[in-house]
Amino acid sequence: KQEVTQIPAALSVPEGENLVLNCSFTDSAIYNLQWFRQDPGKGLTSLLLIQSSQREQTSGRLNASLDKSSGRSTLYIAASQPGDSATYLCAVSGAGANSKLTFGKGITLSVRP
Amino acid sequence: ETGVTQSPTHLIKTRGQQVTLRCSSQSGHNTVSWYQQALGQGPQFIFQYYREEENGRGNFPPRFSGLQFPNYSSELNVNALELDDSALYLCASRRGGSYEQYFGPGTRLTVT
Numbered sequence: 735k736q737e738v739t740q741i742p743a744a745l746s747v748p749e750g751e752n753l754v755l756n757c758s759f760t761d762s763a764i765y766n767l768q769w770f771r772q773d774p775g776k777g778l779t780s781l782l783l784i785q786s787s788q789r790e791q792t793s794g795r796l797n798a799s800l801d802k803s804s805g806r807s808t809l810y811i812a813a814s815q816p817g818d819s820a821t822y823l824c825a826v827s828g829a830g831a832n833s834k835l836t837f838g839k840g841i842t843l844s845v846r847p
Numbered sequence: 848e849t850g851v852t853q854s855p856t857h858l859i860k861t862r863g864q865q866v867t868l869r870c871s872s873q874s875g876h877n878t879v880s881w882y883q884q885a886l887g888q889g890p891q892f893i894f895q896y897y898r899e900e901e902n903g904r905g906n907f908p909p910r911f912s913g914l915q916f917p918n919y920s921s922e923l924n925v926n927a928l929e930l931d932d933s934a935l936y937l938c939a940s941r942r943g944g945s946y947e948q949y950f951g952p953g954t955r956l957t958v959t
Contacts, residue, residue, distance in 0.1 A: 738889070766946050777853075777937055778890070778950040785946070823889055833946050834880065834903055835939075837889030 736761045738826060740838035747814055748846050755809040755841050757824035762802045765829040769798050769809050772821045772840065781822075782809070814845045850874060851951035853938050859957045860928050868923045868954045870938030879921040880948065881913060882937040890937055896921060897943070925956075933958045 737760045747753055757767070766785045770778040782791045782798040784807070790799040797810040807824055821842045825835040850873035860866050872879050878897045882890035892905035896915035910926040919940070925932055935955050939948040 768947065770950070775935070775955070777851075777952040778939075780947060780949060783947045825889075827946060833941075833948075834892040834895060834905065835882075835890070835948060836892070839887070839889045 736764075736826060736828075736836045738824060738836050738838035740822075740824060740841050742841065743839065744842045744844070746844040746846060749814060749816060751814050751845075752810070752812050753814055753843075755811070755822050755843070757807040757809070757838055759805045759807075759826050759836075762805050763828065764802065764826040765833065767798075767800050767807050767824060767826050768835065769796075769807075770823045770825065772823060774821075778823065814843075816845045816847050819843055819845050851876075851938060851940050851949050853936075853951040853954050855954060856952070857955045857957075859959065862928055862930060862958055864928050865924065865926045866928060866956060868925075868936050868938075868956070870921045870923070870940075870951055872919045872921065872938075872940035873949050875942055876940035876949070877919055877943050878941050879915055879919065880939045880941075881921070881923045882939065883907075883932075884935040884937060884953070885931075886934070893923070928958045930958050932956060 769781040784800040795812040821840040823840040825837040827833045852871045880895040881893040884890040895903040899915045914922045935953045938951045
């Protein structure tokens with residue numbers, strides 16, 4: 735059974751800091767990994783999708799990497815801003831018709847002005 | 848905005864009642880999944896529909912059921928509501944052949 739872990743559960747940093755959010759998963763037979771952002775009480779916004787054949791993806795100030803063999807992914811946020819404050823969730827899926835996502839519990843990020 | 852919409856936004860029900868939640872998929876997306884997110888937890892997969900057929904189910908009892916319609920909109924039905932069913936229910940859609948999923952804003956269900 736796939737398990738996804740995100741540690742720590744919460745993180746507080748000053749504005750402008752570069753930071754790394756970690757995600758680990760137990761079964762390396764994944765098809766892709768997706769990072770999401772969730773604002774309080776809201777739905778999920780897709781940030782980056784990394785397919786298993788890829789090592790990283792970039793979008794603006796965000797960079798996500800994937801190491802399938804070690805079961806790890808990182809989300810790098812450059813020059814953090816107060817508007818980045820949210821919960822960040824990673825999720826993995828297998829291949830096939832049922833591409834269900836298995837999520838971690840998320841990391842709640844607070845960026846202090 | 849992803850183009851996935853859900854209704855209603857909030858709902859309060861009493862234990863034992865039944866509820867129907869609705870989702871309208873993003874245009875061109877023929878696969879829809881439903882997730883339950885309890886407070887402080889990551890979303891848990893309930894089931895997935897592809898071309899009106901259920902083709903995957905998570906660890907949820909049969910009182911959780913669904914439908915997908917020809918226009919790819921979808922419903923989640925929950926019978927005999929329990930207090931633990933209180934959660935944010937999320938709908939996600941994707942295009943066949945693509946694995947990127949797009950989520951709606953969710954429906955907050957409170958069972959009292």
